[in-house]
Each structure stands twice: as structure tokens, then as C-alpha cells.
Amino acid sequence: MEKIDELFELLDSDVKRNINKQAFNDIENVFLDIYSHYDSEKPELVSWVCNASPGHGKTQGLISFLKWVTTQESKTPILLAIREKNLVYEILNRVNKFKPNSIISVDSDNKDIVEKDLFKFQIVLIQHSRLENMALGYGNFYDYKKYKGKNRILIIDEKPNFAHSTTFEIGTKNNVLEWFDDLSEGLDGYSSLTTQWIKSFITMLLAEQLYKNESDVTTKLLEEEEVKSDRGTTLLNIIKEMKKMQIIKVNLNH
Missing domain, CATH: 3.40.50 (Rossmann fold)
Structure with a gap:
């Protein structure tokens, strides 16, 4: 059985x-x-x-x-x-x-x-x-x-009070940012702590956009001040590395 x-x-x-x-x-x-x-x-x-x-x-x-x-x-x-x-x-x-x-x-x-x-x-x-x-x-x-x-x-059983609702699932199996885990797998130079920090940042950006944006169209999540911040710069660098990794994977598969 x-x-x-x-x-x-x-x-x-x-x-x-x-x-x-x-x-x-x-x-x-x-x-x-x-x-x-x-x-x-x-x-x-x-x-x-x-x-x-x-x-x-x-x-x-x-x-x-x-x-x-x-x-x-x-x-x-x-x-x-x-x-x-x-x-x-x-x-x-x-x-x-x-x-x-x-x-x-x-x-x-x-x-x-x-x-x-x-x-x-x-x-x-x-x-x-x-x-x-x-x-x-x-x-x-x-x-x-x-x-x-x-x-x-x-x-x-149930989210404990000492865990923030927006980051409770960050860095877990079956979390809501599995796509980030998949795309960041194999990236060099980024610790698990850094990727967890960036996932928390992504969750915050999404929540902020849902709060501020009254339309059903999203054009830009990162405000100018966030682009210049340490976490904004790190996020954009990681996305660039992700793109490179995906290109390499495609080339290898062909």
C-alpha cells in the first residue's frame, strides 16, 4: 500500500x-x-x-x-x-x-x-x-x-505572531516565490540570506503596488529612489544574471 x-x-x-x-x-x-x-x-x-x-x-x-x-x-x-x-x-x-x-x-x-x-x-x-x-x-x-x-x-499550525505575514513563506519549500528560486538557482556570488532578502523586497513591492495602483495596469514596480537603493541595485543585478543564465541554458539545450 x-x-x-x-x-x-x-x-x-x-x-x-x-x-x-x-x-x-x-x-x-x-x-x-x-x-x-x-x-x-x-x-x-x-x-x-x-x-x-x-x-x-x-x-x-x-x-x-x-x-x-x-x-x-x-x-x-x-x-x-x-x-x-x-x-x-x-x-x-x-x-x-x-x-x-x-x-x-x-x-x-x-x-x-x-x-x-x-x-x-x-x-x-x-x-x-x-x-x-x-x-x-x-x-x-x-x-x-x-x-x-x-x-x-x-x-x-497557523502563522505564529512573531512571523510577519508577508515574509512567513519566504525561503521555504512550497513558497509563493518558487519562480524566483527556480530562476536564481545556480547564480554565483549570492548567499541564501541575500536571496531571501531580495524575495522579501519583491513581496513588499508587489504589496505596495496593489495598495497604490488604482488601475489594472502595472508599468513599473521600482520607484526611482528604490532603483538607487542597495536592495534595488542588488535586485536589478540579480535579474541581469538570471537573464544571462537563461540564455546559457537555452544555448546548452540546443
Whole structure:
């Protein structure tokens, strides 16, 4: 049985009848990509964004994936940050019912009791507020990070408050600027930090154009002052290099 079929079989029967199978497959393929990347010999630090629209089954897909990882021999550990408290309880109950003692939830009421035992659980559930505190250096992140000597995969349900909405997907798999990643691949002299900076700049330019331009025609995104700025100059230089790369690729293909 294919992995995607295994995941589908782990859905509740009523969900199976109503879920859009193609949307479910697309969502689960993101989770499976994360899983495969983590299980590779030397995984690089990389992030994915599952940018499916609301109502397409991300929560059901997530619960199915969590059930599935508890059945795998590798016992891939996960730290899951959820915004809504009710959803924390729903995930906790459904996964625990499927695989008892595989998952634990940490909240303000039980934190002092359960933190010392987190290493015993493959999946740890927290809310966004705890994730934000740990990002600011409060609490012992190591207790949440490790499971049997392995680093946990961090899955965040919904955009966290400390991530800006226009740059949350920058530099990720399945991001909204995949075309830039494709065209900039192979460029010399530009670090990943520079390309991420430029992608943030592109996103800002597009947002600004949508705000300022009252017509449906766009003639120029870069204002004169931006053309002369460091980031404007860098962006234009990168585009020139991209054009050269495309010409070389075409010549090589012929």
C-alpha cells in the first residue's frame, strides 16, 4: 500500500466520505516530504509551508499524519504548536485513542508536572504562546526539542505572531516565490540570506503596488529612489544574471 493510501485509511470513516481526496493528497504530500527530508542521512535545516486554503482538510490531514508516524519504525519525534486550545484537545484525544502514550500536551496547568517527562513521548503538543516564550528565551527549550537523542520536527499550525505575514513563506519549500528560486538557482556570488532578502523586497513591492495602483495596469514596480537603493541595485543585478543564465541554458539545450 502506498504511504498516501495508508494515511487516507487512518481518517475517521465520516471524514473519508466528505473529504476532497485530491486536496487531502496534496496536503499529505507536504507532510511526507518533511518526513522524508528528516529521515535522510544528513537533513539540512529547511522549512515547508502547507498553504492550502481553509476548509481543504489541513487539520484532518495533520491528525492522520500524526497517527501514521506513531506506526513507523523510525519513531520520528514531533513538536506541534497549535493556536486554538480546543484543537489541542481534539488532536490529543484522537491520536491518544489511536496510539496510547504516544502524545502529550503541555499547558499552564500541567507544565510543572509533565515537563520532566516529555522525553517519553514521541509527539509533544504546545500552544503558540509557549512557542513564542521559548523563541524569546524563556523556559528550557531543550526539554521540548529532544526525543531519544533526536531533534523533533517542529510543526506550527497557523502563522505564529512573531512571523510577519508577508515574509512567513519566504525561503521555504512550497513558497509563493518558487519562480524566483527556480530562476536564481545556480547564480554565483549570492548567499541564501541575500536571496531571501531580495524575495522579501519583491513581496513588499508587489504589496505596495496593489495598495497604490488604482488601475489594472502595472508599468513599473521600482520607484526611482528604490532603483538607487542597495536592495534595488542588488535586485536589478540579480535579474541581469538570471537573464544571462537563461540564455546559457537555452544555448546548452540546443
